[in-house]
Structures are given as C-alpha cells and as structure tokens.
Amino acid sequence: MSQQVDNIKPSYPLFREDDYKESLINKKASFEEAHSQELIDETFMWTTTEEYKDLNFQREALTVNPAKACQPLGAVLCALGFEKTMPYVHGSQGCVAYFRTYFNRHFKEPIACVSDSMTEDAAVFGGQQNMKDGLENCKAIYKPDVIAVSTTCMAEVIGDDLNAFINNSKKAGHIPDDYPVPYAHTPSFVGSHVTGWDNMFEGMARYFTLNHMEDKVVASNGKINIVPGFETYLGNFRVIKRMLKEMDVDYTMLSDPEEVLDTPADGQFRMYSGGTTQDEIKDAPNAITTFMLQPWHLVKSTKFAETTWKHAVPKLKIPMGLDWTDEFLMKVSEVTGQEISESLTKERGRLVDMMTDSHTWLHGKKFALWGDPDYVMGMSKFLLELGAEPTHILCNNGNKRWKKAMDAILAESPYGANCEVHIGKDLWHMRSLVFTNKPDFMIGNSYGKFIQRDTLYKGVEFEVPLIRIGFPIFDRHHLHRQTTLGYEGAMQILTTLVNAVLERLDDETRGMQTTDYNYDLVR
Numbered sequence: 001m002s003q004q005v006d007n008i009k010p011s012y013p014l015f016r017e018d019d020y021k022e023s024l025i026n027k028k029a030s031f032e033e034a035h036s037q038e039l040i041d042e043t044f045m046w047t048t049t050e051e052y053k054d055l056n057f058q059r060e061a062l063t064v065n066p067a068k069a070c071q072p073l074g075a076v077l078c079a080l081g082f083e084k085t086m087p088y089v090h091g092s093q094g095c096v097a098y099f100r101t102y103f104n105r106h107f108k109e110p111i112a113c114v115s116d117s118m119t120e121d122a123a124v125f126g127g128q129q130n131m132k133d134g135l136e137n138c139k140a141i142y143k144p145d146v147i148a149v150s151t152t153c154m155a156e157v158i159g160d161d162l163n164a165f166i167n168n169s170k171k172a173g174h175i176p177d178d179y180p181v182p183y184a185h186t187p188s189f190v191g192s193h194v195t196g197w198d199n200m201f202e203g204m205a206r207y208f209t210l211n212h213m214e215d216k217v218v219a220s221n222g223k224i225n226i227v228p229g230f231e232t233y234l235g236n237f238r239v240i241k242r243m244l245k246e247m248d249v250d251y252t253m254l255s256d257p258e259e260v261l262d263t264p265a266d267g268q269f270r271m272y273s274g275g276t277t278q279d280e281i282k283d284a285p286n287a288i289t290t291f292m293l294q295p296w297h298l299v300k301s302t303k304f305a306e307t308t309w310k311h312a313v314p315k316l317k318i319p320m321g322l323d324w325t326d327e328f329l330m331k332v333s334e335v336t337g338q339e340i341s342e343s344l345t346k347e348r349g350r351l352v353d354m355m356t357d358s359h360t361w362l363h364g365k366k367f368a369l370w371g372d373p374d375y376v377m378g379m380s381k382f383l384l385e386l387g388a389e390p391t392h393i394l395c396n397n398g399n400k401r402w403k404k405a406m407d408a409i410l411a412e413s414p415y416g417a418n419c420e421v422h423i424g425k426d427l428w429h430m431r432s433l434v435f436t437n438k439p440d441f442m443i444g445n446s447y448g449k450f451i452q453r454d455t456l457y458k459g460v461e462f463e464v465p466l467i468r469i470g471f472p473i474f475d476r477h478h479l480h481r482q483t484t485l486g487y488e489g490a491m492q493i494l495t496t497l498v499n500a501v502l503e504r505l506d507d508e509t510r511g512m513q514t515t516d517y518n519y520d521l522v523r
C-alpha cells in the first residue's frame with residue numbers, strides 16, 4: 001500500500017497512486033452499477049446545450065444549489081451583533097447545527113447559538129415545554145444578558161406562538177419577568193436569510209424601544225444609526241466606522257458582530273465579545289436618522305425606523321463602488337453637518353486613479369454574478385463604472401421590483417446592454433447560462449467552483465474561472481476579512497478583479513514558443 005505510517009498522505013495525492021487507482025476502478029466495476037462513460041459524457045454534453053437550458057428554465061418543482069439560505073440563519077447573524085446576546089432558535093437541532101457550521105466554515109470561528117431541540121412529540125403537541133426548558137437552561141449555562149429567539153420551519157408549520165410561549169415561560173418562573181427575550185418569527189418557506197436578518201432586527205428594535213418612546217426625541221443624541229443588514233465582510237464594519245470617524249460623525253452601529261466573529265487566539269475563549277449594547281439600541285430613536293446600508297432587504301427595519309422612531313430614513317443604495325459611496329458620504333454630511341474629510345477626498349481620488357490604471361484590462365470583460373439583492377446590485381453598478389460588462393445577473397432572493405430597478409441601472413450604461421437579470425433562479429440555472437453564453441469570469445460564493453469544474457470538463461476553451469466574492473466562502477481562507485463597501489472596498493474589489501484577469505492571461509500565454517508572445521513582464 002502507498003499509505004505509510006511515517007509518510008501519511010492526504011487523499012490528494014494518495015488516491016493518484018497506482019494501487020488506489022486500481023482499487024477505485026475495481027470498486028466502480030464491481031459495485032457501482034454505473035452507466036458507461038460514453039453515456040455519461042453524452043448526457044453531460046446535452047446539459048450544456050440551448051435545448052437543455054430551455055428545459056432547465058421551465059423547471060418548477062425542484063431547486064438545485066439555491067444561492068440563498070433560510071431565514072433563521074440571518075436571524076442568528078443579526079442576534080450575534082448584540083452585546084452578550086445568545087441567538088436561540090426555537091425548532092430542530094439539525095437546523096441550528098447547519099447554521100453554526102455554515103458560519104464556522106465561513107468565518108473560521110466558533111459560533112454561539114442554541115436550539116430547544118424540538119423532536120417528534122413537540123411537532124405534534126407544540127414546543128412550549130421545549131421553550132420553557134430551553135430558555136431556563138440557556139440562561140443558566142451560557143449566562144447571556146439577552147436571548148434572541150427565532151424559529152425554524154417546524155415551529156412555524158405547527159404555528160407555535162413565540163410571544164405566548166416566552167410570556168408563559170416567564171410566568172412559570174423559568175426566567176425572570178424582566179429578562180430580555182426579543183424574538184422574531186422566521187419561517188423558512190418564505191424569503192431567505194436576508195429576510196430573517198430583517199425580521200430579527202425589527203424584533204430587537206421592537207422589544208427595546210416600541211413601548212419606551214415617550215421620552216425619545218429625534219436628533220437629541222446627535223448621532224446617526226447605521227443598520228448593516230446581513231453583512232459577512234468584517235472589513236465592511238471597519239470601513240464604515242473609519243469613514244465616520246474621519247468625518248467626526250458620532251454613530252451607533254446597530255448589530256455589530258465584528259468582534260465576536262474575529263476573536264483573537266490569546267488563550268481566552270470569548271463566547272461573547274463586543275456588539276451593540278442594550279443602552280445603544282434603547283437610545284437609537286434619539287438619533288438624527290438611521291442609515292440602512294442594504295435597503296432592499298431591510299424592509300421591516302426601515303418601516304419600523306420610519307413609523308416608530310419617526311426617522312426620515314435616507315433613500316440610498318448600498319455604498320459600493322464610486323457613485324454610491326459618494327452618495328452615502330454626501331448624505332451623512334448633509335444630515336450631520338460634518339464635512340467630508342480631506343482624507344476621504346484623497347481616498348476617493350486614489351480609487352479613481354486605480355480605475356484609470358486598470359480600465360484597459362477590465363473594459364469589455366464579461367462577468368456572471370450571483371448573490372443577495374443589495375450586494376448584487378452594488379457589484380453590478382461598480383462593474384459598469386469600471387467599463388466591465390455584467391452578462392448574467394442572478395439573484396434568487398430578489399423580487400420583481402428589485403429586477404425592475406436592476407434593469408433600469410443596466411439601461412443607464414452601454415456596458416449593461418447585453419445583460420440578463422434572473423430572479424428566483426438557482427446555480428443550476430447559472431450553469432446553463434455560462435455554458436450557452438460564456439462570460440469571461442463568474443463572481444460568486446464557493447458553490448460556483450462546481451460550475452467552473454463542469455465548464456473545464458467540456459474543454460479548456462469553455463472554462464469560466466470563479467472569483468470568490470460573496471457568502472459563503474468555505475474553500476478559501478480569510479476573504480471574509482476583506483472590504484467591499486466604501487472607496488476602500490471598491491479598491492479591494494478592483495484589485496481582485498483586475499488581477500484575476502491578468503492571472504488568466506498569464507495562464508493562457510505561458511506556452512513556450514506558442515502563446516508566450518503575450519507573456520509579458522509588465523502589464
């Protein structure tokens with residue numbers, strides 16, 4: 001055997017040794033009852049055709065690789081952004097294991113989150129007893145200051161009433177009467193993880209402010225509120241704070257998981273770290289206004305800030321790229337009376353300089369991209385600013401209004417002329433799109449690597465490389481620390497994109513005495 005105790009090899013390259021190759025061939029022949037390679041290849045080729053694409057787009061009863069997650073996952077991320085708050089999911093244990101591993105794999109951090117482990121009996125008789133025991137145990141074992149409750153499908157299908165269950169748990173003495181337990185119903189069969197974030201935020205705001213508005217006065221604390229929405233780039237929390245600091249603007253970040261998702265390895269485990277305090281969320285109505293960084297999914301949060309807090313929420317887009325960062329900073333300046341700092345003006349100039357330096361390489365390059373509504377819109381806008389051509393835009397959790405707005409943005413630029421926008425579609429649809437109308441690159445989460453592999457299997461000239469920007473990213477490290485918002489984010493995205501183009505060009509032109517006439521040292 002090629003595996004030796006003093007030279008342990010991982011699966012790659014171990015399985016490329018002759019004895020393993022032979023063993024795998026024998027396994028296939030003896031046990032798998034596999035179709036012939038010819039039939040597999042014939043079927044594979046058919047799945048790359050226009051004919052298959054048309055059938056694929058008629059698909060109704062099946063989702064393959066959905067390009068979204070479910071509501072409670074978003075609710076958990078929102079809750080993690082509050083100080084000493086334990087996300088608590090009323091429902092099945094397996095769902096919560098999935099949320100934890102999803103975030104674990106993306107952030108490479110332990111993620112605190114509990115469930116009350118509903119099983120068959122709770123599904124039949126209701127989960128009230130689970131809630132009573134769960135809240136009591138959670139408080140006793142993990143000692144949070146707040147427990148933020150959301151729900152899984154199971155609890156929603158049987159119609160469990162969180163408000164009643166939490167109140168009954170308090171009445172029965174499982175947790176003190178005044179113990180904070182904000183909650184949100186997060187049914188997974190509607191919306192997506194971004195809806196869950198929005199619902200949980202509204203639940204937090206409702207719990208801490210709705211019945212305490214009598215002494216609140218808009219603008220009395222001189223701050224602005226920032227609501228980030230479902231945000232997985234830690235650099236984005238940092239860049240927003242930095243920009244506001246440079247403008248001398250006092251702010252409150254409402255849901256701030258930057259610390260807890262990035263704790264240092266210094267010998268001390270931190271189940272809780274940083275986050276928005278209870279005092280800060282209680283004080284939020286006293287702010288000048290509230291900036292919703294991802295307005296397309298912060299629907300309930302916006303409504304709550306407008307109707308309960310009486311805030312004139314600015315109608316802005318996500319601050320990605322040049323124009324929309326300009327708009328964000330100008331609005332901050334307008335509402336706070338603080339000037340945009342010289343440092344930010346200089347930073348903007350540097351971004352414009354970078355865009356000019358790189359535009360020859362990005363001009364006309366075609367990109368397919370997918371992700372959440374605000375991010376996809378911001379990324380598409382920035383691609384247009386760079387002179388790149390978004391070719392396929394796919395947003396599973398975008399609605400018809402979002403598509404209309406996206407189409408209008410594309411129509412404003414000649415680079416958007418050949419783009420198609422797809423909502424409610426999945427990554428198996430995206431696979432058909434890149435086979436039938438090949439872009440130069442895909443921009444998306446780790447799941448795109450399977451599409452890249454398939455395109456390469458068809459032939460090297462069909463390969464569409466994946467640029468990993470989005471959520472989740474499981475198979476590369478530390479990208480979640482990067483920044484996509486503000487001028488800094490635009491610089492990082494631009495650097496990633498242009499160097500992907502140059503890497504690809506080098507790949508294609510390193511053939512000795514064949515293609516290396518363009519294998520240049522200076523680009």
Ligand code: SF4
Nearest residue numbers: 070095098152153188
């Ligand atoms: S979709 Fe429903 S069953 Fe699946 S993980 Fe989400 S809550 Fe659980």
